[in-house]
Amino acid sequence: MHSRPPSHPRLRWQDLRPPGSWSHLHVPAGRLLPTYNGRAALYQALQALQRHSGTRRRIVLVPAFHCPTVVDPVIDAGFEVRFYGLNERLEVDESDVRDQLDSAVAAVIFIRYFGISRSSLALRQDVRAGGAWIIDDCSHSFLQGNPLRLAYEDADATTYSFWKLLPSMTGGGVLFADAAVRGVAESQTAPSRRSSLQLARTLLVQLLDAPREAARKMLVQLHLRTPPTSEPAQPVVRRPASEAYPYTPEESRWRMPYLARAVIRVADLESIVAVRRRNFAMLAEGLMPHPELEPLWRTLDEHACPWGFPVRLTRRQERDYLIRDRGVPVFSFGEVLHPRLFETTAAGARRLEASRYLAESLLVLSVHQGLSAVQMQRTVRIVNEFFAAPRAATG
Numbered sequence: 001m002h003s004r005p006p007s008h009p010r011l012r013w014q015d016l017r018p019p020g021s022w023s024h025l026h027v028p029a030g031r032l033l034p035t036y037n038g039r040a041a042l043y044q045a046l047q048a049l050q051r052h053s054g055t056r057r058r059i060v061l062v063p064a065f066h067c068p069t070v071v072d073p074v075i076d077a078g079f080e081v082r083f084y085g086l087n088e089r090l091e092v093d094e095s096d097v098r099d100q101l102d103s104a105v106a107a108v109i110f111i112r113y114f115g116i117s118r119s120s121l122a123l124r125q126d127v128r129a130g131g132a133w134i135i136d137d138c139s140h141s142f143l144q145g146n147p148l149r150l151a152y153e154d155a156d157a158t159t160y161s162f163w164k165l166l167p168s169m170t171g172g173g174v175l176f177a178d179a180a181v182r183g184v185a186e187s188q189t190a191p192s193r194r195s196s197l198q199l200a201r202t203l204l205v206q207l208l209d210a211p212r213e214a215a216r217k218m219l220v221q222l223h224l225r226t227p228p229t230s231e232p233a234q235p236v237v238r239r240p241a242s243e244a245y246p247y248t249p250e251e252s253r254w255r256m257p258y259l260a261r262a263v264i265r266v267a268d269l270e271s272i273v274a275v276r277r278r279n280f281a282m283l284a285e286g287l288m289p290h291p292e293l294e295p296l297w298r299t300l301d302e303h304a305c306p307w308g309f310p311v312r313l314t315r316r317q318e319r320d321y322l323i324r325d326r327g328v329p330v331f332s333f334g335e336v337l338h339p340r341l342f343e344t345t346a347a348g349a350r351r352l353e354a355s356r357y358l359a360e361s362l363l364v365l366s367v368h369q370g371l372s373a374v375q376m377q378r379t380v381r382i383v384n385e386f387f388a389a390p391r392a393a394t395g
Helices: 038-053 067-078 096-101 120-127 179-183 194-220 249-253 257-267 269-286 316-325 346-361 373-388
Strands: 032-035 059-063 080-084 106-113 134-137 157-159 172-175 292-295 308-313 362-366
Touching: 032 038, 038 106, 038 134, 038 172, 038 179, 038 249, 038 362, 059 067, 059 249, 067 080, 067 106, 067 249, 080 096, 096 120, 134 316, 157 257, 172 179, 194 257, 269 308, 269 373, 292 362, 308 316, 308 346, 316 346, 316 362, 346 362
Parallel strands: 059 080, 059 106, 106 134, 134 157
Antiparallel strands: 032 172, 157 172, 292 308, 308 362
16 A cells, blocks of 8 residues: 555645736637536537527537536537447547438537547538537646647637646636627526535645645655555446436536636646646656557647546456555546447447447546656556566456
8 A cells, every 4th residue: 555646636835826827828808608617618508509509409419438427418408419439549430420410410529538639620521511510528628738728629619627637626618619609608606605615625625735745745755754555445336427427407507616716817827738748758658568558649749738648458447446556646537438328229339339448448647737757757667567567467
């Protein structure tokens, strides 16, 4: 058992040093709608696009591999979902999308997985030719670098989940291509008092713990203290989507909390992009090739700000907790699929098979800005030693 750094960024005192670099993003005036979270952003995007266009189309195409909270806001907004397939590298099955484009399709959602993947220009042109909206789900990473800006291509709406990169605990947004669509978005209400108090308590606890955690980290790095042990990790119990990722419709109507907005406004976004890219590169360069641990990507384009370093791990459920127990910060994505995906046809069965494979094998190594180069070197060493040991072959 070893001390485990957090898998996601936690609020530190140095994160509250203004001025931040939000103003450097040059967000187009009148086009960004802040929301309570990423799923609220998707709900608001669909509601606004429908109100502005008056369309009677009711189908939204959604990738078959996803977080369940991508599906629920679509249904809450009054639409139905159809799923399209992806391959093992999270690349869109373009023929599957094209085959499903018809006069009932209102929108196609493209997820930019981990801030890295992209849909092809030709496919996007075909979607537009079919009269459907394009919604880019950039919830994994709202940032791009070189130059610093919001992640955006040419979508009718682009949704964000700011807390994936920042220690704000909540907060999302939707960027509309047309300010007129933003103008007809559903009105928002204040978050509940209970949720606001919970957010304040969580952020305060993180701030108070930050100096102690920094001191522990320094002593360990100077070899003046043995890393503290944590409780032994256990295999993760997979829960139904409704329990693992509950969707609360009220939250989709709430405004972004003031405290979350404050944390976002003072964030050093340039540094966040740079550190995440550095940490990603250290994993890409340092992890030894192994047939049972395959990175989805080892390189980034010059603009990407990665959410994490995704790998396909053979027999993940038997071994991810063993890696975590050695002190490696990891997290999962897509391990629970939405139940509607299982209501399937023969074509849907093929999509389900590929999605199940990803759900059962994908593991994400953390690269967030709270992890130092020393900690990343330690992650590389531990993972390489784990797969070099004979027990790695047997779990």
